[in-house]
Amino acid sequence: MGYGELIIRSYDPQYDRTRVEDFERKCEVGPAKRVFLFTDTLGDPICRIRNSPIYKMLVAELGNQLVGVIQGSIKLVTVHKPPNDLAKVGYILGLRVSSLYRRRGIGSSLVIKLEEWFIANDVDYAYMATEKDNKASVKLFVDRLSYVKFQTPTILVNPVSHRMSRISSNVELAKLKVEEAEAIYRKFMSSTEFFPIDIGNILRNKLSLGTWAAYPRGESWSGVPSSWAMLSVWNSGELFKLRLGNAPLSCLMYTKSSRLIEKLVPCVKLPCIPDFFRPFGFYFIYGVYREGPLSGKLVRTLCRFVHNMASKSKDCKVIVTEVGGSDTSRLHIPHWKSLSCPEDLWCIKALKNEKKNSLHELTKTPPTRALFVDPREV
Structure with a gap:
């Protein structure tokens, strides 16, 4: 059964806004079993990248059907031995593929198309973040697209x-x-x-x-x-x-019972x-x-x-x-272990041949004690 030619193009707010909003509402965030997070972008599908210096969103279509989206942003950062070394980096986020159209190369096609935009803007490195246990994401970026492990931050x-x-x-x-x-x-x-x-x-x-x-x-x-x-x-x-969404019944019961007990017995x-x-x-x-x-x-x-x-x-x-x-x-830092992620995986890829040697050195260098996470990329 044919589905037509896959078309990947830039996001058009006038034509795509409602379609992407509906698509995002149907897509869960994260690979956790039985518990999913759903996003509400408040009518602005590119809200997560809008505050970045340079940004772009791509949509994938089969026929008239929206089957995937991806977002990217570009900025200048310090690398390896700052402040002497600077690099232009592209961040990949918001990759979504419709559950009905997965395992057909749509995700990798979206990433490759975004990488082409990075290269056209003279980007040195592309990088992304995912949960360490997200096997599908790790397989796509590391096994198929040649990204390598860069950092494993902790989300509290x-x-x-x-x-x-x-x-x-x-x-x-x-x-x-x-x-x-x-x-x-x-x-x-x-x-x-x-x-x-x-x-x-x-x-x-x-x-x-x-x-x-x-x-x-x-x-x-x-x-x-x-x-x-x-x-x-x-x-x-x-x-x-x-x-x-899809939270276990025990979690829902605990939520309601804890509030009731707190009201009746505040001590x-x-x-x-x-x-x-x-x-x-x-x-x-x-x-x-x-x-x-x-x-x-x-x-x-x-x-x-x-x-x-x-x-x-x-x-x-x-x-x-x-x-x-x-x-x-x-x-x-106060946190609940059950809600936190002990190892968030950052992966990176050199987009220029002359940067491949420095990439090896970059990924092998022990991470510094402190890490500045850009809030525009959350």
Whole structure:
């Protein structure tokens, strides 16, 4: 049975918006068994890439049927030994293929077409992120398209409750001006792989709620505290919403019973799961950095502060943080193990022959302690 010729073209908002929105609603996110996340892009299918310097969305059609989509963005970052080395990188995200048309090469065709756009824009490396256990994605990118493992960050997810977290009286919190935050990030994090050169644009974006620093009370921020930590917050819920689907009955029963117990017996400290079955937003913590013997405690205090900020939002149900797999800051960031991903797999591919040797060195170099995850790529 023939399905016609596969056509891959650029996304046309006037013609494709409604079709892509409907297509996305039917596609689950992630390979988890029995539990799926569905996205609501709030009428803007390219919302996840719109804040990137350069971006593009491709759609795949068989006949008049929309069968696949993919998105990509391009930016300039530091690589290997910054700030001396810079590279233009293309990020691949949002690859979706209709369940009725899988295993027909549509996914690989979309990736290859996007790579051609990267090459036309002088991109040095293409990279993507997926769950380590997503066998279909790993097989496509690593086995078929020659991508190699680059990093294995940890994604930490913490539910937001209406209870306010206690902030230690021994810690001083300060909201940093954009210029100050930018200067600190450039000084301390520009030595990390893939640090975005346009960090100032990220911090000035309307979705960035601010940057905060924590240090011991009694010490001076301007005088370089003995210990300090900082992080920034991005309001991803303004771009798109998430919804849980196909959850186990036990999870649904626990959600409802925990709320009932909390109302009847508020003194009982039973963890309460937010209502994930209706569309919800989330805050993304990025740019986590710390120095000094007490910095772990300071990171935890900052995370509690962000939780209290999120608890005042009717829409924010979870706080998400992504840190390097070897970054011990993850031990101090509150999260639920059942909701988190211990190993998110980043894969990379050199698009220029002269970059292939540096790619080998790049992937074999032990990852730095800190990792700056661009919130525009969440």
